[in-house]
Amino acid sequence: MSSTAITDIAALVTNDPSLGDGSPLGLIHDAALVIEGERVVWTGESSKAPATDNRVDAGGRAVLPGFVDSHSHLLFAGDRTEEFNARMSGRPYSAGGIRTTVAATRAASDAELERTLTRHLAEALRQGTTTFETKSGYGLTVHDEARALRVAAAHTDEVTYLGAHIVAPELADDPAAYVDLVTGEMLDACAPHARWIDVFCERGAFDGDQARAILTAGRARGLHPRIHANQLSHGPGVQLAVELDAASADHCTHLTDDDVDALAHSDTVATLLPGAEFSTRAPWPDARRLLDAGATVALSTDCNPGSSFTSSVPFCVALAVRDMGMTPDEAVWSATAGGARALRRDDVGRLSPGARADLVVLDAPSHVHLSYRPGVPLVAQVWRRGERR
Numbered sequence: 001m002s003s004t005a006i007t008d009i010a011a012l013v014t015n016d017p018s019l020g021d022g023s024p025l026g027l028i029h030d031a032a033l034v035i036e037g038e039r040v041v042w043t044g045e046s047s048k049a050p051a052t053d054n055r056v057d058a059g060g061r062a063v064l065p066g067f068v069d070s071h072s073h074l075l076f077a078g079d080r081t082e083e084f085n086a087r088m089s090g091r092p093y094s095a096g097g098i099r100t101t102v103a104a105t106r107a108a109s110d111a112e113l114e115r116t117l118t119r120h121l122a123e124a125l126r127q128g129t130t131t132f133e134t135k136s137g138y139g140l141t142v143h144d145e146a147r148a149l150r151v152a153a154a155h156t157d158e159v160t161y162l163g164a165h166i167v168a169p170e171l172a173d174d175p176a177a178y179v180d181l182v183t184g185e186m187l188d189a190c191a192p193h194a195r196w197i198d199v200f201c202e203r204g205a206f207d208g209d210q211a212r213a214i215l216t217a218g219r220a221r222g223l224h225p226r227i228h229a230n231q232l233s234h235g236p237g238v239q240l241a242v243e244l245d246a247a248s249a250d251h252c253t254h255l256t257d258d259d260v261d262a263l264a265h266s267d268t269v270a271t272l273l274p275g276a277e278f279s280t281r282a283p284w285p286d287a288r289r290l291l292d293a294g295a296t297v298a299l300s301t302d303c304n305p306g307s308s309f310t311s312s313v314p315f316c317v318a319l320a321v322r323d324m325g326m327t328p329d330e331a332v333w334s335a336t337a338g339g340a341r342a343l344r345r346d347d348v349g350r351l352s353p354g355a356r357a358d359l360v361v362l363d364a365p366s367h368v369h370l371s372y373r374p375g376v377p378l379v380a381q382v383w384r385r386g387e388r389r
């Protein structure tokens with residue numbers, strides 16, 4: 001197996017506090033990193049780097065772990081430009097919402113779904129995302145949910161069954177029947193293709209009892225829970241996430257003190273998705289409050305065609321620093337190690353020996369530039385599984 005050293009790294013974010021400056025980022029200055037095969041085998045000061053077969057000079061730039069985007073909805077068809085334009089122009093827009101995407105997704109072929117998925121994955125990779133989760137939830141029939149997950153599973157291990165996104169339009173008058181479908185025949189068809197089960201626990205979607213029934217049924221089939229919780233209003237989602245040991249409670253925009261306390265005393269990560277608040281002009285989630293309480297925070301894109309059509313983790317990092325009270329260091333940690341925690345992964349989101357060699361070289365001397373220079377395409381190189389992409 002050949003070895004490669006990346007040398008002359010001005011600042012290396014390892015996310016291993018036992019390395020470098022001892023901060024949560026485990027920052028090493030004037031650093032090098034050695035890759036063998038798919039793995040990182042050494043990190044340290046550049047002057048002490050061991051001999052390797054190949055050498056790549058980072059030219060005094062910053063290196064950090066590839067972003068771990070733990071929440072996206074990329075199995076869709078259609079377009080909601082008009083809806084966004086109307087919302088941002090203060091005009092009423094009656095047609096629209098998730099149902100528009102459901103209709104277009106059902107009408108799309110498998111090949112179309114896969115083309116849309118791979119186009120967005122390539123776009124995310126160019127912006128530094130090396131691990132991503134993605135969900136079903138725009139099919140809402142047994143056939144359409146299962147095929148979306150099948151398409152997704154060909155491109156990532158982090159596949160989430162979200163049959164409980166909204167009640168399927170044809171069962172709008174009988175939500176109990178839809179919950180039976182989601183926990184019955186649809187679950188049977190979807191479980192083989194997914195690792196996770198998710199539910200949109202919100203007024204107008206699924207209430208606490210329905211969400212508990214759905215997640216419990218999924219767990220009995222070997223799927224692990226995660227929840228869209230407390231996005232639009234206060235509700236039972238966060239408490240349910242903690243009760244069921246969900247890997248993540250996602251959104252967390254409207255939290256009581258009890259919700260914050262429950263997250264802080266659990267292994268459930270609070271995943272914040274500022275692209276959604278940006279794209280709907282909604283109030284920001286309060287990252288500072290969660291961090292000060294001791295909760296683990298992840299940052300993710302929520303990339304979807306309706307409420308957050310961005311695949312850019314750097315954009316979310318900048319928003320989190322500007323508007324959610326995060327420091328630049330915290331935001332970078334949350335977009336890398338935080339995302340890994342939200343997927344219960346320890347092989348990604350860090351750059352210390354044993355980790356997967358997924359990394360980003362920034363066209364900047366420091367990871368702080370991700371929020372200092374918002375909107376600038378700073379990602380110069382992306383390495384995934386030890387290979388430059």
Ligand SMILES: [Zn+2]
Nearest residue numbers: 071073228302
């Ligand atoms: Zn979402």
